[in-house]
Amino acid sequence: MTKDLERDLGLFAVIAISMGAMIGSGIFILPGVAMAEAGPAVILAFVIAAILVVPAAFSIAELGTAMPEAGGDYIFIERGLGPSFGTIAGLGTWLMLMLKGSLALYGGMFYINFIYTLPTWELGIPFLESTLAIPGVRALGITFAIIFIAVNLIGVKQTGGIQSIMVVIMLVILGIFVAATIIQVDGANYDGFFDEGIDGILGATALVLVSYAGVTKVAAVAEEIENPGRNLPLGLAISLGVTAFLYALLVFVLVGVMDGDELADHNEPMARATELLFADSVVAGVPVGTLAVAGIILAAVLALVSTANAGILTASRYPLALSRDDLFLKKFEYIHPRFNTPTVAILTTGAIIVFIVATQDVDEIAKMAGAFQILVYILVCGALIAFRERDLEWYDPDFKTPGYPWVQLFGILSGIFIITQMDTAEIVGSVLIVVFGFVWYKWYAEDRIDREGVAKGLARRQAGKQFVEDTEHQLQRDDTYEILIPLRQDVSREQEDALLQMAAPIVRRRGGRIRVVRFDEVPDQVPLDIPAEELSEEDLEFEERTDDLVRYLEVPVEVGEIVSHDTRHAVVNFAERSGADLVLARRQATSRLGTLFGRDTDWIMEHAPCDVAFVQHEARVGIDEIAVVTDRSPFNDPLKVELADAMADVLGARVRFLFAVGEDAPDELVETIEDYHTELDELCTVPVESTIVRSNDAVAGLSEALESSDVVMLSTVTHRRLPDLLIEQRSDRIAAAIEQPTMLVHSKETRRGSFLRPILERVLFD
Known part of the structure; x- marks a missing residue:
């Protein structure tokens, strides 16, 4: 019995994931640091950085629609350019995500620490300064890092709904900030716009590149996107366009309302600008300045802390993927038997993030992350060219990059140029990761694998892709009455029989079939294809049990398993694809307090395309x-x-x-x-x-x-x-x-x- 992977991320989820990973350090931390490099022309650095990301974003969109698989850019590079380049891409992306997470974590603490520097009259808490000592920013960052490591180890679930809500809240707060401050922009602040010259602009561009690292993050979950041919390229385009415009607008305001030297001296520019503009504002006795600063700090903490936590979650997938492809130490493949999370990968990732937060400065973290990011983007563009030029029969993406191959060549050449304009440390770091990747591959991995780029590496994946397509074709709706019985992993034989005894007479009378589908839910920390490739003892027991039930029921019964990160969403999606007429599920009696947090059964009732019944x-x-x-x-x-x-x-x-x-x-x-x-x-x-x-x-x-x-x-x-x-x-x-x-x-x-x-x-x- 084969397990299918559930595609349950729609267009809005794609946009939310991508924007949620981008709206963070780029606006809340880096404007001041970049201002020191480029002066008032820092706005051009953000625009140029967005343009440099476009070739990689287009390439990711095309590759993602041709091979909607978990793993994203690493998978594309490894299958396109071969395992040696895949090793470099996997290690480079792992380091880039850890650096980006460290930057967000470290930067977020400046905003929390900013609260302690405000006058007590502004906060309205007279005893604050006398009761709380100002903690160190690094100490705060390390504390939060340890918390996030624990959260990811036990597999606490993140949901697309929470991510979407946070993105909306951030956009609302930032929109209010722009509307309230843009009229106070002072044109004199833009005098000497090009004083730092092209070198300053390029240096700032290299610094802020990390701001757009999240645009391709969604490719890592490409296999979980419904209708990827539309939602992946459209989601990437919308998120990149909106984020670039928002960055440019916010930087324009920050430069226009703050003195250049003051902006360059602060790692919490948004909070500092809000305090300067609204500190003395009082309306009807309400301290507007206090509320404004609180709102900006809330937006910053939401953005940066969310990015930091997601950094640990996403980064830990890369050593796991490398290990599963025999390119890295096998111990990173270990999955905790209770929490179903990659323990070694998470602990290693978290430890490196703690080290970075404890030892590196903001600008150093940002530049090194940008260097590794642009290196991966160069390889992504190269992988797309490799797939196109091999003229593979199965390579048929729903979206094709406009302007091929010139867009990809621009991405490669511009990326190499930007790396050469970076500081010595970033150039050396980029060279070292390439050299280390090749040496590691030759020493450790070459004798363990037998594949070469697109010729062999995708044969197995393509066969799986064809199976999914055949399965979806089989699930097309017909005129028979169909009952879907979704089962969770912990279902008992008695509970399964109770549902079947209810369903069988209805199907016999109506002339249809029963689909018994077991939905395996795994933590977000684990790619879906890991549990899909492995059959546990519970899986084998379920298969034997369902074989037995077919023998005594006088109705057609089809059995399957689906792996997803969100069972309720997967149930609704499967019901829609299969054309089910009735979802018949088990419902446990719950307390009234459970309704406060929302019940999965209610969500299914609200969204299912058919009638729903629960058996108690x-x-x-x-x-x-x-x-x-x-x-x-x-x-x-x-x-x-x-x-x-x-x-x-x-x-x-x-x-x-x-x-x-x-x-x-x-x-x-x-x-x-x-x-x-x-x-x-x-x-x-x-x-x-x-x-x-x-x-x-x-x-x-x-x-x-x-x-x-x-x-x-x-x-x-x-x-x-x-x-x-x-x-x-x-x-x-x-x-x-x-x-x-x-x-x-x-x-x-x-x-x-x-x-x-x-x-x-x-x-x-x-």
């Missing part, structure tokens, strides 16, 4: 009566009746409708409910009974009336977090009060119309 409690042997608790919901009730009738018809069971009213309910209401049940009865092909439960406690009354039933059908709607903390859904209370197998049904039609629908249904029918 274990199935019984022998089903004689199926109870449908009606609530006059216009979509859920018909769906419950349809499913109950199908099950009852195949199993030879009867159906009973139940509705709860108060003990003093008027006869007119009872007659209305009876007429409603008669209308529902017309949808059934099996005998139906109708029961009106009179009780002032609807949950208690229904629970008692349901004691004779073998299966209970209830409606469910999306939990609304805070409202559900106050008033629990009636269906949840009933399901918790009974022991019978319960199917909580949610029709896809309930998502249409006003967001008030679930609230109205709860108020009117509970």
Whole structure:
């Protein structure tokens, strides 16, 4: 049985990942350092740096659509130029990401430390200076580094949603900053624009190149992007364009509102500019300056700390990938059995970052990171040329770089030129990584591998790519009724059987099939292709178990496994691709407090392209009566009746409708409910009974009336977090009060119309 990888990153996620990795040191740390190199012309350095990144970004986009695989630039270079260049690219990218993470971590601490330098009257905390000593910036950076190492070791999950929210918050804060300060730009600050000459501009360009390192970071998760032919190139283009414009605009403002010497002397230029401009601003008694500085510090810390944590996460993947390709020490391939994270790779990466933060200055970190970055970009452009010129039949990217090969040649030549304009340390560092990569490959790896660039290295990958394409073709929708049963890794045989006993009669009646899919969720720290290539004991047990179930079910059953970083997203995506009509999943009873943090079941209900039902409690042997608790919901009730009738018809069971009213309910209401049940009865092909439960406690009354039933059908709607903390859904209370197998049904039609629908249904029918 083969495991597929789930593509669950859309266009907005691609933009958020790319921009989230770029909006950081470039604006919050480097403008002052770059100002010392180029003077007021520093804005040109940011623009030139963005232009130099374009060839590599285009090349990454094309290669990513031709080979949407986890690994990104390292994979492309290793498969295109051969394992020797791949070794250089892997080591160079690893070092670049560690340096970028160190820069963000170190720089972020300047902003935290900036809080301690503010006057106590501005903060409104009179006892601050007397109770807290000012910590060292390096000490803060090392402390946060240790925290992030621990976070990545235990595999604490990062989500695209959090990343997207952080990007939006940063953009809003930076937009407000520009709007409030651009009118205060002083043109006199731009006098002597070219005083530092072309050498100063080129030196600053080399310094700020690291600002755009994140534009190709998303290529490392290319295999997880849905519709990569569109989303990858478009996401890269949008993120690079928006970020370059934002950088230019913010640098224009910073240079225009701050004295050049003062800007060059500070590693927290955004906070310093905000303090200078708004320190004395008070509106209606509110210290606007305090709020403005706090907002900028919040944006800086969000950007830089997020980048630093992502730096450890992403950088640790490279020694892992090198090790798996037999190009590096095998111990880096070790995956912790409990946390499923690459322990050795993370610890080594974290230790190097701690060393960099403890010993290097901001400008040294930025320049060395830029040197390694441009080296990798040169190799990426070379890899694209290698693929194109080999004229491989299978190489058919959905996006092709405009202006080939001139764009790539420009990227190679401009990259070499920029490296020659760097300081001696960066030039020596670039040469050393190339020499070390070649020596290491010859000494350690050459005898361990048997592949040569595009000719052999991609044969295995291409076969896997073809399998995925064949699988997706097989999943095209047809006219049969299909139930998707998603299973998590910890599912038991009894829980699986309970779902199948519910699904089999429905499929037999409707004439369709069941897809049983196990969804393996792995930490973000681990590339998806690692667990996809390995079958654990649990995988083999699942395969044997599903083989057994096919023998006793009288319906077609297809079995598969999907590896993803986000199970709920993977379930919805698979349901859409396969054309499922119903998702039937297991649901554990959860506390009301769980709704505050959001439930996966609610997210699936909100986004699934089909009907959804959740089974609670274990199935019984022998089903004689199926109870449908009606609530006059216009979509859920018909769906419950349809499913109950199908099950009852195949199993030879009867159906009973139940509705709860108060003990003093008027006869007119009872007659209305009876007429409603008669209308529902017309949808059934099996005998139906109708029961009106009179009780002032609807949950208690229904629970008692349901004691004779073998299966209970209830409606469910999306939990609304805070409202559900106050008033629990009636269906949840009933399901918790009974022991019978319960199917909580949610029709896809309930998502249409006003967001008030679930609230109205709860108020009117509970």
